[in-house]
Amino acid sequence: MALEDVQVESVEAGQSLADRLFVTLRGEIVEGLIPAGSKISEPELARRFNASRGSLREAVMRLESLGLLERRVNVGARVVDLTERGLLELYDVREALEGMACRLAATERTGEDLDALREMLARHEQQEELQAGRAYFQPEGDFDFHFRIVQASNNDLLIDTLCNRLYYRVRMYRYQLGMASPRAKSAFREHSNIIDAIEAGDGELAEILMRRHIRASRLNIEKKLTQ
Amino acid sequence: MALEDVQVESVEAGQSLADRLFVTLRGEIVEGLIPAGSKISEPELARRFNASRGSLREAVMRLESLGLLERRVNVGARVVDLTERGLLELYDVREALEGMACRLAATERTGEDLDALREMLARHEQQEELQAGRAYFQPEGDFDFHFRIVQASNNDLLIDTLCNRLYYRVRMYRYQLGMASPRAKSAFREHSNIIDAIEAGDGELAEILMRRHIRASRLNIEKKLTQ
DNA sequence: CACATTAAGATTGTCGACAATCTGGAGTCG
């Protein structure tokens, strides 16, 4: 798939070379084109992109701060390993942060936020009917849902933490461990209930529902892992 | 002042020059020696530390990923502004994450964790008795408390997010807006109750208590700001 | 006098090169 090309070209001009390298590499790591656990060779990648090592280094450092790479002094960078423990840790952090995002969204959301959420939900319902029971393509649909809720929280720190820092790790696990939960039907209903609570301005309920929703996914994963 | 030299030399060997620059600059930004909102001049700082601009650039980029600097392409980096809104956003994120850390600490804590928490609490109690009601055992004492709870959560992602990413921002606000809450007495009791819940293994209660504790600080700040 | 234009200066982005350090394997010794 040419997703990385899309991403590269979708970057408007006025971005630095290091920015584009960062976005490209981020995509390849998330999708596994650069395998988890593999070593990052600065000279090799610099040659591949016809860039200097310095620009590529800047991209590598940003990937490190995203938590997608681990660097050791005088040794170099490696793509992080995907572990069961890391996946479960991610769920706990998301439960806390997205729960709070939901609570805030219930009081801070604007009319446009609600319209967008409703429109998105309708689109997902349509998809679900078409695919009748088959995991309505969670990866993007679920991603959209959580992404937009967070946006409606109106807390820039929360938005940055979830959307710019944690979600690439989430996507990396989804792509490579293929943990799209087969909970399509129930997940859709949960999404719907969450949006109802947000619309009603009930932050407490919205938070509880979101936390249950994420915890249910986590339990589902745990069950798969232990069997 | 030779503060930067002290900090630089206190870093053990085997660290890169960029690492040391990063630690030094981080300290100066947190303490306000480099004022909030001020521009970062790469050539000037490079001269000041007798380092190349490249090494200093690496430190600047890490500070950006910490959220202490904001960079714009072809313009440069500025220290973030301290705003009331930013402070309140920080409290909401901390409430969510430290609440979860508390919940996890209650089930994941080891015997050493509990010993360390108890020992720390006893030390704080002693300080409090000495200072009898006066506020400022908080800045470091409170920091210690929250820091150690997070460590006991045994969730590396949570630990990294709070201790390596958010706490420098917390400290920056504390140093420069001086928001050490005058809640010493009640805060100490709350700390004590939280540790009790962790010791009892009651994650649900521990989370609730920590969230209330942080929310009380937030309300206290809000009251100060609006008056 | 206000506003647009332009040129000078400085700053950032990018690059290639050198020195310090690590990695892996050949060789040697117990």
Added chain:
DNA sequence: CGACTCCAGATTGTCGACAATCTTAATGTG
């Protein structure tokens, strides 16, 4: 045969220089 030493190769950390871009202040024009 296993463990240690040491060397060659490659990689990373650091540096200074050049080109592209922005900022600022002076200049010109309505």
